[in-house]
Amino acid sequence: MIASPLPPPSTDAPVLREDDLFLLLRHLARVHGQRLDLYREKCLRRRVEARLRLHGIGSCGEYLRYLRAEPAEAERLRQALTIPVSRFFRNGSSFHALERLALPEILRMRGGDRVRMWSAGVARGEEAYSLAILWHRFTADLPAAPPLSVLGTDVDEEGLARARKGAYPSESFVEVPPVDVERFFVREGEQHRVAPRIRERVTFRAGDLTGELRVRGQDLIACRNVLIYFDRALQESLGEAFYRALRPGGYLLLGKVETLPGRARRLFEAVDLRERLFRKPLNALVPPPAAAMTSAGISPSAGERP
Numbered sequence: 001m002i003a004s005p006l007p008p009p010s011t012d013a014p015v016l017r018e019d020d021l022f023l024l025l026r027h028l029a030r031v032h033g034q035r036l037d038l039y040r041e042k043c044l045r046r047r048v049e050a051r052l053r054l055h056g057i058g059s060c061g062e063y064l065r066y067l068r069a070e071p072a073e074a075e076r077l078r079q080a081l082t083i084p085v086s087r088f089f090r091n092g093s094s095f096h097a098l099e100r101l102a103l104p105e106i107l108r109m110r111g112g113d114r115v116r117m118w119s120a121g122v123a124r125g126e127e128a129y130s131l132a133i134l135w136h137r138f139t140a141d142l143p144a145a146p147p148l149s150v151l152g153t154d155v156d157e158e159g160l161a162r163a164r165k166g167a168y169p170s171e172s173f174v175e176v177p178p179v180d181v182e183r184f185f186v187r188e189g190e191q192h193r194v195a196p197r198i199r200e201r202v203t204f205r206a207g208d209l210t211g212e213l214r215v216r217g218q219d220l221i222a223c224r225n226v227l228i229y230f231d232r233a234l235q236e237s238l239g240e241a242f243y244r245a246l247r248p249g250g251y252l253l254l255g256k257v258e259t260l261p262g263r264a265r266r267l268f269e270a271v272d273l274r275e276r277l278f279r280k281p282l283n284a285l286v287p288p289p290a291a292a293m294t295s296a297g298i299s300p301s302a303g304e305r306p
């Protein structure tokens, strides 16, 4: 007999049935008011099973009892499912593509008018501040740089509170050259805080991408490492919502392994496929019909419309 190189499958590995997952998501929706049923099932399942393994829990019923007894675990589970982590200039080549291909065009299109950027799924704020720093560097030598407003939205309130504070540990800066850390951050004890001239260009707001998005008039939307967790239908309707949120000629940057499916993909021109940079055609006039989305969503703040 030939010995198998693999260990026998573990009999105590937790396996969630379909209705188990449904019960857990319903519990999270009740506790946090957040819909996770539009997320990719495989991702959710893997992450929930990891939590069960961590606590040595073998069944969904037992885990639900634990969740009810330990509200902090419900928050940890929600974070494990939505992954609110990021860093400054994450995947640096995407920011180089923005600098080379998108910012010169945005500058030309806007003339001296206010430029608007939106980081959707901003986690703890690093991506929104990176966009503001990029714009600051790009326009530094101009006699009069057009004003910039960056909006950062996320469902994670804890992450948003940290984003508003704008102070980060050294791990957040692995992709930032030391000279830029010196230039755009102020040391505060063990952390570095975003300099006031960058912070004042960025605002953060709670917003759920599974709801209705009423943001409009954006020149650039970065939605990176977020779509990957959503199912195809939500990816498609979000692509349409981003199209409506952009001005004609505005840019959409996705994560390195993300793309838009179906109808949504056909709305955009590819600018740099490797960097997942897309553009709403300059001659785009007619918005596609609003997708039937409900719940919390994201509304424009004062002055956000073109």
Ligand SMILES: C[S@@+](CC[C@H](N)C(=O)[O-])C[C@H]1O[C@@H](n2cnc3c(N)ncnc32)[C@H](O)[C@@H]1O
Binding pocket: 082, 083, 084, 085, 086, 087, 090, 120, 121, 122, 123, 124, 127, 153, 154, 155, 156, 159, 207, 208, 209, 210, 223, 224, 225, 226, 255
């Ligand atoms: C992995 S982080 C990406 C952060 C940043 N965009 C980046 O690429 O570094 C994913 C973020 O998406 C947020 N997110 C997940 N579901 C969301 C939803 N329905 N609406 C808004 N944000 C969501 C999470 O809270 C998390 O902060």
